[in-house]
Amino acid sequence: MRETLTATTLERAPEPGETLLEIEDLRVHFHTDNGVVKAVDGVSWSIARGETLGIVGESGSGKSVSAMAVMGLVPTPPARYESGRIMFMGKDLLKADEKALRKIRGNDISMIFQDPLTSLNPVFKVGHQIAEVIQVHEKMGRIPARKLAVDLLAEVGIPNPKQRASEYPHQFSGGMRQRAMIAMALALDPVLLLADEPTTALDVTVQAQIMELLLTLQQERGTAIVLITHDLGLVASHADRVLVMYAGKVAELAGVDDIFYEPRHAYTHGLLSGLARLDVHRAERLEPIPGQPPSLIRVPSGCAFHPRCKLATQVCTDVVPELVMQDRPNHTAACHHSDQVALLVNGPAAAQHVKSAAETTAAGPPVAEAETRTS
């Protein structure tokens, strides 16, 4: 069924494990009447073929914006790209022309959103909308495109796909709509899928269905998935690596186990300590992070988290912490007090080896030095 698709813009298929997308030092600032909203402020991440990267953060942390920038969905103005590159298989998407971008989006990169009702056009039949996506990107007639759309609906687990294809979005339930969205996103067999809170609007049993579906599709096709969510449980069960964002910056980036068992940023640790858990009854009070997430217009000085951080000292107020390599490979965190977080979480033995941003700031170039330490 898949052989018919040829429209990929890629010169070659990506190797397993090859880095598909690399975002470097991306800054997306929105210029509004009230001031400059630094939605994404120096963020770097990358994702490899077949991998799932979880991006977690609270509302206003800028967790969706970098993904939207990849899709070119950030309106400019009011947004401005102050710096950065978005490298997709060697091409800078920020520099590519509109035509090339249109081909890449949809063909190679797709996105699904929280509310499928707003992303499906209410006046067209679902099958028609999927077929249209295929027709736009492929040299394919109306009838084969229609047939492919029905096949796709079947593939994402919609019963009676033929009949469903000729129904309108409002006739679908929330879960079915999200499946239809996924079918549309997968229509052109993208190598990268950006999923922005894909299950937040759904009930938990339906969420399980949708995540299962994404997992199956990923295993079959080797699709890389960026899973943007506020749900740490979802990240724990589905992500390979996790990016924790706070106030438009990367707080911590590490493998999923490291994030949950060896957090090195006070914010990550705070998030985990404040969680009510399903599996064990915590008799003691939850330990919430005090205060509110900051407004992106008025990000606190130094470490943006310092007004809410119980470990904060003078250096946190004064110096923006750099993202430094931690005591474990592929684990970076931007916290002046990583060592104390380690002490809190893993005890004194672990804390000895942790180098915090505070020390490296004083000692010279951070990441390079940390790398020599870990290698």
Next chain:
Amino acid sequence: MTSDTEPAPLESPAAIEATSRAEGDAGLVDPGSGFAGASGQVTALGGIRRQTQFGDVRRRFKRNKLAVLGLVMIASVVLMALLAPWIAPQNPLHQDLLNTQASPGRAHWIGTDEVGRDQLSRLIHGSRIAVIVGVASIGIALVIGIALGALAGYFGRWWDTIIMRVADVFFAFPVIIGAIVIILVIGRGIMPVILSIGIFSWATVARLLRSSILSIRESEYVEAARSLGASRWRIVTRHILPNSLAPVLVYATVAVATAIVAEAALSFLGAGVKPGTPDWGAMISDGQKFFGYKDFLWFFPSIAVVYTVLGFVFVGDGLRDALDPKLR
């Protein structure tokens, strides 16, 4: 109690944050300053911020430059209407048959009409008709529309069915056609014009109010008031009406402009005020016969209509934003 107050200092940095956002104050307070200091800060700013709902609306309105301009435009027209006998250079009814259709000049700034009446004086006096008809007809529409819309929206059931079907009938008639029919029956004059425009404008008011009442009636804050045991009267007057009148008020402002146009149109069609009365629509109607070579005859009264209408539209637009409590 100790554990209850505990979250307070935790929230206060954010509270300051919110305050500084509101005040455009860049100062960031050290979180270590604790609760007392933090709340002191808030109090200092809170003192300034303590203002009435009306003050809030006025502040937001004033930020919209176009709305302020609109208000000035309306004020100038109203002033002109009030002071017409004193500022008009001549009697608007005085005919100077030796000096008809005089071009604009020193004696007659914007010329004279077919029977030699001073156009400027007629224009100035015409503003009275425009303002009176605009305000009074929409006043009537508001009284009928708010009463019926509130009944339909709050009580629902057959009140709703009957009122809204009647509204549909009125809605189906274009104002002008409906007004012409009424005027044909009861005769020309300023009162018939006011009445007929009013009667054919209430349906929109009622619809607007009904639909916003319907959504607000189901809102959680109304539910909260009910769960507190609030009486029906209290719920309607304190919760539902203040929140549902805003769109009506905005509509009414713009509707005044529409009514002024409708009045001018009626007079233009010869169904408005009695012949001879200084009126913008009638002036345009008389002037358009000389389109192409005596353009000053219709041009200046048209400008007057456009100017007044724009004033109300700008104000309506400004009110829309000013009445939204979520915008700051």
Next chain:
Amino acid sequence: MTTPTRTPPNGAVPLLQVENLVKHYPITSGIVFKHKIGDVRAVDGISISISPGETLAMVGESGCGKSTTARAVLRLVEPTAGALKFEGEDITHVKAGRLRELRREMQIIFQDPYASLNPRMTVRTILSEPFKIHGMEEGNRVSELLELVGLAPEHADRYPHEFSGGQRQRVGIARALALDPKLVVCDEPVSALDVSIQAQVINLLEDLQNDRGLAYLFIAHDLSVVRHIADRVAVMYLGVIVEIADRDSIFERPAHPYTQALISAVPIPDPRKERQRKRIIISGDVPSPANPPSGCRFRTRCQKFRDELNEGERSKCIEEQPELIDRGHGHPAACHYAEVEKVL
């Protein structure tokens, strides 16, 4: 569908008793001549009781009727059938005057802190309204209430939109507590809040309960929060309770297939545990409450019905609505073939 309502261990009268509560919404057709063409059976015969100081959580997915139950308990919607008893007094049909007095005893906290506060009232007006309604001396109570929920009294003259979501929710809590109620219905009180704010509000609710002996009817879809805050849990599906038990029994020994699927579907923020968990995936969506399946309402999605039962057993599910009774697992579950299964 009668279940013995649990009496509190000390033998005292429960604070709230709900017996066979039914709420149907008519589905009408036609504009001028409306006529009824069916019923949405939002709540279809549920019985619960809450003791003073206790937290009973009602969980379930959207459309299961938990929010309707919350509103019916407060008589914000009129029950179609069934009985409500507050401290032994039948309040199902009490008249407006007595109902107004009862409002002081039962209050509600809403889900959406943006929609539950009148945008045109200052926080002071919002918090003094309860006292005005009941003709009570207001005195310094507004400031006290704000302090109680951890807000600065200096903020009283601000409008709701000047606060963050978490702060607004605190205002909503303060309003609910103004009249010193005994029972507070919490309708998804944290699900609209940011992760880091949820814990703050949960702690506040717990502290208030400890200090004032409040009983909570806690409506939620987030099972993790329920595990933390509830004493007992009732699981709802399509207008009926399918399982009810104390907190640890529900989570450790769920007997109804729906409860098992529900718990199993929630991801745990613990990657190693997650890798070992076997997830029960149930198919499809919740059927329409206007036309619920015959017999057991869950059977159309039930993993047990699908995978384990034979034809004969299935016909019982199709024909007979299972009663909510204890079939030997220590707590009531409405499944003919209820069987404890560990899913955590």
